[in-house]
Amino acid sequence: MTDQGARFSHMSDIRVLDLFAGPGGLDVAAHFLGYKSIGIELDSNACETRYAAGLPTIHADVTAMRETRFDEIPRSVDILTGGPPCQSFSVAGKGAGRRALDTVKKFMSRLVDGEDEAQIDKELRDLDDPRTALVLEPLRWIIKALETDGRDPYEVVVLEQVPQVMPLWELYAELLRGGEGRLSGVKYETETWKLKTEEFGVPQTRTRAVFAARRVERGPIGRIERTHSAFDVTRRKRRASQPEPVLSDFAVPRSPTNWVSMAEALESAGQLPDSPVDTSRLQTGEDLKFFVVSNYGSGGISTNRGERQSSEPAFTVTGKVSRNRIYKSREDYDAGRWDRFTLPESGVLQTFPHNFPWSGKDQAQQIGNAVPPLLGMHVLSAALHGCAPAPEQLAAANTWPAVSQSTSEELRRLGCGDRSQCPPKTHKVIHPEQGSAP
Structure with missing residues (x-):
C-alpha cells in the first residue's frame, strides 16, 4: 500500500479527536464503543505505544497543531476529547495551576469575548507554570472549529482532569451553554461530574473531574450510572x-x-x-x-x-x-x-486490556498518566448515547486486537514522517553507523 493509500485507510471514518492523547486511554474506550479515533501526543514514547496498538496518531504539540496544522485533522471528526496535563493542578505538584485558577477563568472569558489572542498568549507565557495554559486548549479547539470554513462544530466534548480543575470545567459548562461571543450560533447541554474510578469497576481508587457537553439538538446528556460501591479510604x-x-x-x-x-x-x-x-x-x-x-x-x-x-x-x-x-x-x-x-x-x-502492547520508554509513566479506559467508556457512552456501555462492549474490553508490524510502521510514518514536523528534541538522535532511531 502506498503512503497515500495508507493515510486514506487509517484516516477515514475517524470520529474522535483526542488531545493530549497519551498511550490511548480515551482512544481505547472509544474503540470498544465502536468509534475510530485519532490522537495528538507530544511524548514520542507514548506515540510508540499508540503505533503498536494501531491507534492513528500525530506526534505533535497540541497548540502547534491548532495554530498551523489544523487542516490535517479529518473533517469527519465530530467528537472532541482530552485530558490536559495535570501536573500544575495536581496536589502532588507545586500547585501553580491551583493558585492560578481565577486567572485562568479570566483568560477563558477573554478568549470567548474575542480579545486579541496574541496578547493572551503573551500573558499566558508569564504564568508560573506554562503547562497551566494547556487546560485552555480544548476551548480554543472548540472555537477554532467554529471559525474555520468547512468545519462543523463538535457534536460532543468530553474532558477529564484532577479534581482541582472542577471550577474550570464548571466555567466551560457555563460558556458552552451560553453560546455567546465567539461561541455564538452553537449551544451545548453540559454536565460536570466528580467521579471515583472504583465506582465504575476500576480496581483502584482515583478521583477525576469530568466535563461533558453535547449539542442541544441531540438532547440532554444521560445520567452516568455508577456500577460499584465506593471504597472507604479512611x-x-x-x-x-x-x-x-x-x-x-x-x-x-x-x-x-x-x-x-x-x-x-x-x-x-x-x-x-x-x-x-x-x-x-x-x-x-x-x-x-x-x-x-x-x-x-x-x-x-x-x-x-x-x-x-x-x-x-x-x-x-x-x-x-x-x-x-x-x-x-x-x-x-x-x-x-x-x-x-x-x-x-x-x-x-488501570483497566487497559491485558495484552495492550506497551512500547517505547517510560512505560510506567505512560500507564500512570493515562485515563482508565473503563471510566472512559462509561463517560463517553453517557455523553454520546445517554446510557451505560452495553455488557458485550464491557466484556470485549479485556482483550486488544492484534496489530501487524506493517500497520504499526504505516502509523509511525503517518505520525512522525521524516520527523521534520515532530516537536524538537523528542526523538533520540543516533548516528547512521549505529542504526536508525526508534
Missing part, C-alpha cells in the same frame, strides 16, 4: 485501635456491587489466552493474597506509607506504580522480601 483511621492486619484479614466481606479488588482484576486477566499477566509468584496456596505498601506518603505525612490488601482496590496508579512494594505476608514484610507489579499488571489495574 477505614484504617477508624480501626486505629485494632492490631496490624495478618493474613486472615485478607478476606473482606463482598457484595455483588462492591468495588473490584486487585486480586480479582489480576486473576481475571491472568486467565485470558496468552496473557502476559502471571501472578503465580504472589499466590499463597491456591489463593492470590498479598498487600501493597505505597511509594507515596499517607494522611499528609510523607514518611507514612499506606497499605492496601489484595482484596481491596489499588492505590491510584501513577507513573511511580512500579515503586510500590508487594508483600505476600507480614513475615516477608519484616524480612524485607518484596516484589513489584509488572507493567502488564499495572496496565490491568
